[in-house]
Amino acid sequence: MLELSIGFFALAAPAVLFAGISKGGFGSGAAFASASILAVILEPGQALAIMLPLLMLIDVTALKSYWKKWNWPDARLLILGALPGVALGALLYRSANADVLRFLIGAISIGFVAWQLARRNGLIRMSGRTASRPLGLFAGLVTGFTSFVSHAGGPPAAVYLLSQNLAKNQYQATTVLVFWVINITKFIPYAYLGMFTAETAFADMLLAPFAILGAWLGVRAHRIVSESVFFGITYVLLAMTGSKLIWDALT
Numbered sequence: 001m002l003e004l005s006i007g008f009f010a011l012a013a014p015a016v017l018f019a020g021i022s023k024g025g026f027g028s029g030a031a032f033a034s035a036s037i038l039a040v041i042l043e044p045g046q047a048l049a050i051m052l053p054l055l056m057l058i059d060v061t062a063l064k065s066y067w068k069k070w071n072w073p074d075a076r077l078l079i080l081g082a083l084p085g086v087a088l089g090a091l092l093y094r095s096a097n098a099d100v101l102r103f104l105i106g107a108i109s110i111g112f113v114a115w116q117l118a119r120r121n122g123l124i125r126m127s128g129r130t131a132s133r134p135l136g137l138f139a140g141l142v143t144g145f146t147s148f149v150s151h152a153g154g155p156p157a158a159v160y161l162l163s164q165n166l167a168k169n170q171y172q173a174t175t176v177l178v179f180w181v182i183n184i185t186k187f188i189p190y191a192y193l194g195m196f197t198a199e200t201a202f203a204d205m206l207l208a209p210f211a212i213l214g215a216w217l218g219v220r221a222h223r224i225v226s227e228s229v230f231f232g233i234t235y236v237l238l239a240m241t242g243s244k245l246i247w248d249a250l251t
Contacts, residue, residue: 004203012038016054016207020214021221023055023179024062035151036109036241040248044101045093049195051151052186053204054211059180061215066173074164077133078157078178081140082147083185089148090189103249105150109242112155113235136160147182148189154179 019034038047093101139160147153157178161171190196 004199004206008041008203009206011041012050012203012207013210016051016210017214017217019051019055020058020061020211020216021218022214023058023176024065024215024218024221033109033241036105036245039102039105040241040244043098044105045098045195046200048149048151049190049197049200050203050207052183052190053201054207055151055179056183056187057208057211058215059176059183061212062176062219063180065219066169066176069169069173070177071164071166071170071174074136074161074166075174075177077136078140078143078160079181081137082144082153082178082182085141085144085146086148086182086185086189087144088141089145089186090193092145092149093189093193099249101149102245105152106242106245106249108146108150108152108155109245110239112152113239113242115155116235135163143178144182144185147179148186153182 015034015037022033035047035051038050042050096104139156142156143153146156154175157175161174166174
């Protein structure tokens with residue numbers, strides 16, 4: 001049973017606002033922090049179900065600002081690869097219990113932080129060469145799977161898109177398009193698996209203004225806010241929530 005208390009909204013509203021800012025202005029890579037935060041106080045399935053319609057709303061809000069500025073060949077590869085990834089995620093969800101999902105969300109959160117810090121400190125270097133078509137499809141597969149189980153498709157998509165040497169605006173537009181399509185694709189199996197309820201729908205209605213405001217702020221922050229500051233905050237949030245989720249899953 002989902003309890004829509006003041007405490008819930010005190011945590012959920014900033015989390016949704018953060019997701020909007022991330023998806024609207026910083027390549028979607030950190031938007032899944034919101035699902036990780038909600039999964040600390042809710043069942044993982046409830047957290048995912050609440051966030052998906054809000055992420056779709058953010059996608060639509062941000063899409064207009066980046067319309068046709070994307071790189072379609074790269075977007076198409078990621079989308080095609082993501083379709084079987086979403087199917088794999090749905091199969092896992094049917095057989096996994098809540099603690100498995102908590103562990104996965106937590107591990108992906110910690111892994112994202114570790115990968116980003118290693119890349120920034122030169123421990124992991126991008127080759128500088130454009131990734132091949134098969135690698136694009138594989139990145140899409142991982143994107144679809146991680147997006148389904150934790151809304152964390154941003155990191156694998158970013159690994160591929162960063163290798164394509166896209167301009168900042170084109171990179172952002174491509175991620176907005178890719179996750180707009182992937183999130184629409186995820187909606188059908190989420191509904192089939194019974195993840196949406198009257199309570200999650202009511203929560204989404206109340207949280208929708210924060211999603212729209214976040215996307216609006218993100219589009220503007222894309223031009224003026226330092227990525228290092230934004231992602232520094234993200235790393236702290238993900239390290240804390242990821243550790244908590246892993247601890248809860250194991251204990």
